[in-house]
Amino acid sequence: MTxxxxxxxxxxxxxxxxxxxxxxxxxxxxxVQVEDVSPxxxxxxxxxxxxxxxxxxxxxxxxxxxxxxxxxxxALLARALRTWPEAVxxxxxxxxxxxxxxxxGQTSPEDLRRYIGAHPMxxxxxSGVIAARADxxxxxxxxxxxxxxxxxxxxxxxxxxxxxxxSVPTTMDAAAHDIAVAHVSHVPQVMASxxxxxxxxxxxxALGLAGQGLRDTTRIADSDPRLWVEILGANxxxxxxxxxxxxxxxxxxxAALETLQGDPDPGTGSRRALAALVxxxxxxxxxxxxxxxxxxxxxxxxxxxxxxxxxxxxxxLTEIGQIGVNLEDLRLEHELGRAVGLAHIAIDAAREDLLTxxxxxxxxxxxxx
Numbered sequence: 001m002t003x004x005x006x007x008x009x010x011x012x013x014x015x016x017x018x019x020x021x022x023x024x025x026x027x028x029x030x031x032v033q034v035e036d037v038s039p040x041x042x043x044x045x046x047x048x049x050x051x052x053x054x055x056x057x058x059x060x061x062x063x064x065x066x067x068x069x070x071x072x073x074x075a076l077l078a079r080a081l082r083t084w085p086e087a088v089x090x091x092x093x094x095x096x097x098x099x100x101x102x103x104x105g106q107t108s109p110e111d112l113r114r115y116i117g118a119h120p121m122x123x124x125x126x127s128g129v130i131a132a133r134a135d136x137x138x139x140x141x142x143x144x145x146x147x148x149x150x151x152x153x154x155x156x157x158x159x160x161x162x163x164x165x166x167s168v169p170t171t172m173d174a175a176a177h178d179i180a181v182a183h184v185s186h187v188p189q190v191m192a193s194x195x196x197x198x199x200x201x202x203x204x205x206a207l208g209l210a211g212q213g214l215r216d217t218t219r220i221a222d223s224d225p226r227l228w229v230e231i232l233g234a235n236x237x238x239x240x241x242x243x244x245x246x247x248x249x250x251x252x253x254x255a256a257l258e259t260l261q262g263d264p265d266p267g268t269g270s271r272r273a274l275a276a277l278v279x280x281x282x283x284x285x286x287x288x289x290x291x292x293x294x295x296x297x298x299x300x301x302x303x304x305x306x307x308x309x310x311x312x313x314x315x316x317l318t319e320i321g322q323i324g325v326n327l328e329d330l331r332l333e334h335e336l337g338r339a340v341g342l343a344h345i346a347i348d349a350a351r352e353d354l355l356t357x358x359x360x361x362x363x364x365x366x367x368x369x
Contacts, residue, residue, distance in 0.1 A: 004160030006062035006088065007031045010054060012076055014045035016124060017092055018067030019132030022050030024165040027134050033058050045129045060084050063157055065118075066091040069227060070234035074102030081111040088154045090118045094181060095234040096145045096174035109149065116154040117145030117174060119181070120167060127224045135166075142167035145177050182238035189220055189228060190243065196221035212333040212342075249277060299328050300352035303367035304359060305340045316343060316364065323358045325351045342367070 008031035011018045022032045022045065032051030036042035046053050064080045066073055070093045077099070080089045093099050096117040103115060122140040124131055142162035146155050155171070162169035172180065196218040199207065232239055256270035306312050313332075320327055329346035347355055356366050 010061035013067035019129035020136040023134035078106035098234040138166040192221040300349040
């Protein structure tokens with residue numbers, strides 16, 4: 001079958017995203033060439049199956065993907081546009097306006113027509129090519145970011161790439177992209193890091209009380225500081241705009257709490273302010289797209305106690321399949337010192353009673369069953 005991606009593809013920068021793109025494209029039968037400022041990293045990428053090492057005698061690429069931080073992406077793009085005058089050249093940095101503005105000053109208007117921005121909306125808390133995965137992009141949005149003179153061939157090439165690696169292509173301009181990722185990626189990183197930073201103060205015994213809620217809200221805090229300095233700096237305007245709204249909410253919460261400390265009179269409205277904030281959060285969460293698109297899917301969650309023994313979770317999942325219920329999502333909660341874990345199983349709400357009844361009859365302990 002003919003690939004949707006022009007070949008060969010040269011990937012410049014073999015970290016998590018560049019490495020994962022190379023693996024996914026290689027698995028799809030695309031010829032991939034890898035290049036990295038670190039020869040050791042490039043060699044490791046080749047061993048891991050990202051692609052073949054780029055050599056001087058390698059054929060000219062039809063598509064170049066620059067997978068580098070925003071602060072160096074523009075220079076690498078300009079070099080690629082000069083070196084391969086027939087190639088479509090793209091970057092996959094997480095900020096687009098800064099890269100485009102930087103590139104405008106380093107390349108000709110004619111070459112700029114072959115440039116297109118892109119941003120696969122996927123990642124992990126761990127970095128580097130050693131963490132790369134071919135399935136990283138499956139089902140994830142892949143933002144294609146053309147500018148006013150981008151050629152139709154470039155747009156087609158990037159949308160084809162997104163489809164080939166199992167992503168869902170969507171098209172946005174650079175400014176809209178940057179404010180969007182400030183909301184859904186960059187500000188969440190700041191908030192998670194701020195929350196996790198408060199955990200430097202409590203005692204070990206206090207931290208021993210931590211539950212899944214704290215783990216959920218701080219998971220992404222364990223990220224690469226150097227990378228995030230570059231990302232936040234490159235998208236400073238959009239991030240500051242979103243954080244301004246966060247600050248307003250925080251000021252309201254602080255004012256309400258100060259009032260409740262000094263005057264717990266129900267008539268002050270402080271409780272109403274706190275309730276309104278939580279209610280707004282409820283509405284915001286419901287706007288996050290669910291598994292099948294649109295607003296958050298109306299799944300029910302069945303919580304099952306799973307003994308901490310080899311094979312028990314596999315047995316549970318097998319029996320759910322035997323019952324004939326489709327597993328939509330799964331989250332495990334296992335706290336220190338407990339002999340059981342909690343499996344939070346998301347299913348079609350219409351199947352909740354069936355699954356609860358059948359699992360109980362098979363000897364599983366279902367919470368509140």
